[in-house]
Amino acid sequence: MNSELVKRTFVEYYQDRGHRRITGSALLPPPGDPVLFTTSGMHPLTPYLEGREHPLGRRLVNVQRCLRTTDLEEVGDLTHLTVFEMLGSWSLGDYEGPQSLDWGYGLLTEGFGIDPGLLHVTVFGGDEQCGPDTRSLELWQRHGVPVELTVEDNWWSNGPTGPCGPDSEIFLWTGDTPPESTPTGDDRWVEVWNHVMMRHRRLEDGSLVPLPQRNVDTGLGLERLTTLLQGRRSVFDCDVFDPWRRLLPPLWPLDEPSLRLVSDHLRSSVVVIGDGVRPGNTGRGYVLRRLVRRVLTVLWQDEPGRSLGDLPQELVRHTLDRFGQDVDPGLVRQVLLEEERGFGRLLRRGRQVLSRPRYQGRQLTEEELNYLHDTHGLPRELVLSLRES
Structure with a gap:
């Protein structure tokens, strides 16, 4: 399965589930945006995640080219790229996290043919401000996928203030032995997909308030997934x-x-x-x-x-x-x-x-x-x- 087929399979899977494909933007954010380059698929959608109505509806899918300078010193290893393509799906106040995770599991195991026994996930375990993400935990338990609970690793934010929420990350085993340990305990577990349940806004005083709508934002690196599906060790292969x-x-x-x-x-x-x-x-x-x-x-x-x-x-x-x-x-x-x-x-x-x-x-x-x-x-x-x- 080459990268173009991976891309097409992803987009068509979500289109079959009522998502409209939006055109990925250039690397350059619009004038007035303080960010130098588009760093994720969700960045151009920020106004819609905060409540503005999107002209194509509440279920979206796209392929977005991204550039990240934060990983510049890591380039040369097996997984990091400066410019890459991000596969993304969104629910703008429509369905919630468990539905997104269920579709994600189906795409990985049925659409891409990944052995469910090679999957492991992490889920937000709760802190003093927000309780554990029990709905995501229950979804993965129904599918029989092992779960590791974390706190900081499974809380997504776009900065010290603004939209945020718990996330669930999906990992694929890349070792030569049967799967062992957990994603935080063994780097042979490679993250392939992150599903963010964007439900809150963090204020300047650190407190959390509900967003006007409960969104889901997912991001999956095309080159990384393609590498794993092709049985390669490096994205450069x-x-x-x-x-x-x-x-x-x-x-x-x-x-x-x-x-x-x-x-x-x-x-x-x-x-x-x-x-x-x-x-x-x-x-x-x-x-x-x-x-x-x-x-x-x-x-x-x-x-x-x-x-x-x-x-x-x-x-x-x-x-x-x-x-x-x-x-x-x-x-x-x-x-x-x-x-x-x-x-x-x-x-x-x-x-x-x-x-x-x-x-x-x-x-x-x-x-x-x-x-x-x-x-x-x-x-x-x-x-x-x-x-x-």
């Missing part, structure tokens, strides 16, 4: 990355973690550029700049002559097509090359400045790091990287 694994290693021989990072960051950069962002020193532009510079830092560690100009156009075109972006691949390559040239000039200047005797043989102070940034345009992470190398 699923079909989404097939052309990257075929074309990059012959071009740039890299160790496995470096290959994953370069593939992820270049793919993410193409998507971000495709949505209209250009490199800069602040905001979204700086996120893109960081992605490109991290790629170049890895590529130039062993071979300074490597260039993004050698990136196969097939990879740029494949990525743009996958995310439905009508952008000239040549424009994307031009943006990448311009950033490469600028970073090369910055590296040369940085090496010259840091070679001065005053910076040798000791740790730099905060004042010096700020001076190097403000006077010479050398970002802190670049200075520290140059010092390490």
Whole structure:
């Protein structure tokens, strides 16, 4: 089952249950939104989760491209991506948590053919403000799925204030032995799907009040689920990355973690550029700049002559097509090359400045790091990287 079939199966399953498909938005939130990038499928739906009537009704499904910078340092491991697709379903004041979980169990076991014996779930166990989520617990017990009760791990919020509520997370066993332990006790249990029962609003004083409507918000990472269904260990081994694994290693021989990072960051950069962002020193532009510079830092560690100009156009075109972006691949390559040239000039200047005797043989102070940034345009992470190398 490839990623496109996984996506289609998910959407059609919910359409058969009365959900209307909404078009996934770009990575860029609307003007006035303080968030730099769309980080989840629910983000564009926030006004409707808070009570506004959605033009397509109260049951929705979509596929949303997302970008998360919070996981940037984790990229290169087996599960984290910077840009990914999120499969989502919503009840805007219609059905509640047990119905969502029941459908979720049916899709995983019947639609995707997952052995029920390989599933484990976590459920909110209650705290001093909110009691345990007994309805979710009872639903899973009826299906015979083992349950682990937690508190912090199963309370969802979008920040210190705002909509929140208990959630139930579904995990799949990926070990070579029969399932053992629990999701919090063994990392071979991999989370695949989160169902949030968005019932409350947290106020500034920390208290909870009911939302105008009781919602359900679910999110399932397409690449992660596809990887598990295909029996692969890494998201970089699923079909989404097939052309990257075929074309990059012959071009740039890299160790496995470096290959994953370069593939992820270049793919993410193409998507971000495709949505209209250009490199800069602040905001979204700086996120893109960081992605490109991290790629170049890895590529130039062993071979300074490597260039993004050698990136196969097939990879740029494949990525743009996958995310439905009508952008000239040549424009994307031009943006990448311009950033490469600028970073090369910055590296040369940085090496010259840091070679001065005053910076040798000791740790730099905060004042010096700020001076190097403000006077010479050398970002802190670049200075520290140059010092390490």
